Amino acid sequence: MSSSVSSTLKIAPKDPGGQKLARPGGFAKYYIKYDLISRATARNNNVAPQIELNLGGLNLGDQNFGLVCDGLLKLLDADAIELEELRLEENALTTAGLAFLSQVIRKSNHHLKDLSLASNNIKVKSPREIQQWSDFLSSFRNSTCLHRLDLSSNPLGDTAIEVLCRIYANEPPLMLFNNTPQHSFDSSDAVVFEQVVVDEEEVADEREQYANSPESIIPIEPGFFQSSSQVSQNTSISLSRMQGIRSIPYIILSSTNLTDISALFFIHIIPIHPISTKLLTYLPPQKHPFEQPTNTPCNGIHYLPNPSISEFARKVLAAHETIRDPRLRRRTSSITSLQSTIDNHIYCSETCNDLKPDRAKVKLESMILDKSGISATQLWKASISTLCLSRIFLSLSTSHRHKQAWEIIVSKTVKNFHVLDPIQREKIFEWAGDRETLKVEKSWCGKKCHVQEWKFLNSTGTLGYDMTRLPSRSSSDADI
Structure with missing residues (x-):
C-alpha cells in the first residue's frame, strides 16, 4: 500500500481565501472544505492526504472558526484527510472557539502532531469558560502523537492551570x-x-x-x-498507553498571565512529567520539530516568561525541575542557595521531609494562603466549604444512615464540590465527624489564620491534586 501524501494548505490574510474567511455568512467553511477536497481527490483515492493547515493571522473569531471546524469535521468523518498540523495564531479565539476545536481534536487524535493557539484571547474565569476549557483539555485524552501544544500569549490566568492540573491528575500514569x-x-x-x-x-x-x-x-x-x-x-x-496530556512533550504556556498560584500547580506536575526528549522517542517523527530553548530551566512544560510569577516561585519551580532530571542542575541555581531564601519559620515543618524543594513548596503554599486566602484555588475553597457544612450537618446526625444522607446534601450544596477526589471527600467528612479534631483545631488557636488553614488542608490532603492516585473512570469530562 502506498504511503500517505503530505499536502500543505496555507491561507494568508491577503489571499482571496483569507478575505473570504474574514467575512460572515459561511465562506470560511466552504472555501476550506472544497479546497481540501480538491487536493484530496487530486491524489491517490485510496490514500488520505496528510494536511498541514495554517490559518494564522486571519482574525477569524469564534463564529467563523466554527464554520471552519464544521467543514473539517465533515472531511475527517469521511476519512478524506489526516490533519497533522493546525496553526491558529492570531485569530481572536476564546474558549467558545475551543468548543468547536475540541470536536476536531477528538477526530484527529491519532494524527495531529502540532497545534498552535498562540496569541489569541483565551481566558478562563467564568463558569462557562471553565467548562469549555475543561472540555478542550479533555479532548486530548486519546491523543497519541501530539508533539506540541502552544497556548502562549493568551490571557489564560491561574484558574486555567488549576483545571489543567486537575485533568492531568485524572489521567492514568504512562507506560513507556x-x-x-x-x-x-x-x-x-x-x-x-x-x-x-x-x-x-x-x-x-x-x-x-x-x-x-x-x-x-x-x-x-x-x-x-x-x-x-x-x-x-x-x-x-x-x-496508560502513550496518550493524553501526560504524553505531550512540549506544552507552551509562556506569557499567559500566570502568578505564584499557577506555580504551585506546576510543582505537582513537573516532577512526574517525563522530560521532552524521553517522550519524543515514543512518538512518530515530525516534519518541523520544536526546538527546545537552552536558556531556560523549563523542560517540556514552558511556563516562562510570566512576569507575575515571583522570583521565589521561579526558584522553587527550578528546584523541582531537578527532581525529575538531575542533569538540569547545571541550568538552575543550586538548591542550597534556594534554601537560603526560605525563612527559618516554616509552617508545619514537622510534616515536611528533609527535601529542600518540599520545604520551599510549604513556604510557597503558606505565602499564597496569607496573600490570597482559600479563594486562591477552587480546591481550597471547596475543601473549607465542605468542612463547614459537614460539621454542621454531621453534628446533627445520630446514625450512619443519617450521616450518609447529610453527605449527599453537602455534595449537592458546596460549589465546585466535584473538584475534590473521592479520597479527599472522605477525609474531610471523617475530619468533620470526628470530635477529636475539635481539640486539634483548638490547639491551633493563636496561630495566624492562614497557618490554621494550611494545617487543615495538609491534614486532609487537599493542598493539591494527587497525581499518583488511580483515576476514576466513572466521572465524565463535565465533572472534571
Whole structure:
C-alpha cells in the first residue's frame, strides 16, 4: 500500500481565501472544505492526504472558526484527510472557539502532531469558560502523537492551570517502552515511569468494566513488570498507553498571565512529567520539530516568561525541575542557595521531609494562603466549604444512615464540590465527624489564620491534586 501524501494548505490574510474567511455568512467553511477536497481527490483515492493547515493571522473569531471546524469535521468523518498540523495564531479565539476545536481534536487524535493557539484571547474565569476549557483539555485524552501544544500569549490566568492540573491528575500514569513501538507489546521492554498501587478488587472491577474500551487504561496483572520495576507479586498497576496530556512533550504556556498560584500547580506536575526528549522517542517523527530553548530551566512544560510569577516561585519551580532530571542542575541555581531564601519559620515543618524543594513548596503554599486566602484555588475553597457544612450537618446526625444522607446534601450544596477526589471527600467528612479534631483545631488557636488553614488542608490532603492516585473512570469530562 502506498504511503500517505503530505499536502500543505496555507491561507494568508491577503489571499482571496483569507478575505473570504474574514467575512460572515459561511465562506470560511466552504472555501476550506472544497479546497481540501480538491487536493484530496487530486491524489491517490485510496490514500488520505496528510494536511498541514495554517490559518494564522486571519482574525477569524469564534463564529467563523466554527464554520471552519464544521467543514473539517465533515472531511475527517469521511476519512478524506489526516490533519497533522493546525496553526491558529492570531485569530481572536476564546474558549467558545475551543468548543468547536475540541470536536476536531477528538477526530484527529491519532494524527495531529502540532497545534498552535498562540496569541489569541483565551481566558478562563467564568463558569462557562471553565467548562469549555475543561472540555478542550479533555479532548486530548486519546491523543497519541501530539508533539506540541502552544497556548502562549493568551490571557489564560491561574484558574486555567488549576483545571489543567486537575485533568492531568485524572489521567492514568504512562507506560513507556524501551525502544519498542506502541503496537509491539513486550513486557520485558516495559518501563513504568510512575507506579500506582491499588486494591486488587478495585482493579478487577475496573478490568471487567473497561476491558473492551479503546479509551480504557490498561490494568496490569500482579508481577507483570517484575523484572523492570520490581513490583511486588501482591500489587497491581494501572497504566496508560502513550496518550493524553501526560504524553505531550512540549506544552507552551509562556506569557499567559500566570502568578505564584499557577506555580504551585506546576510543582505537582513537573516532577512526574517525563522530560521532552524521553517522550519524543515514543512518538512518530515530525516534519518541523520544536526546538527546545537552552536558556531556560523549563523542560517540556514552558511556563516562562510570566512576569507575575515571583522570583521565589521561579526558584522553587527550578528546584523541582531537578527532581525529575538531575542533569538540569547545571541550568538552575543550586538548591542550597534556594534554601537560603526560605525563612527559618516554616509552617508545619514537622510534616515536611528533609527535601529542600518540599520545604520551599510549604513556604510557597503558606505565602499564597496569607496573600490570597482559600479563594486562591477552587480546591481550597471547596475543601473549607465542605468542612463547614459537614460539621454542621454531621453534628446533627445520630446514625450512619443519617450521616450518609447529610453527605449527599453537602455534595449537592458546596460549589465546585466535584473538584475534590473521592479520597479527599472522605477525609474531610471523617475530619468533620470526628470530635477529636475539635481539640486539634483548638490547639491551633493563636496561630495566624492562614497557618490554621494550611494545617487543615495538609491534614486532609487537599493542598493539591494527587497525581499518583488511580483515576476514576466513572466521572465524565463535565465533572472534571
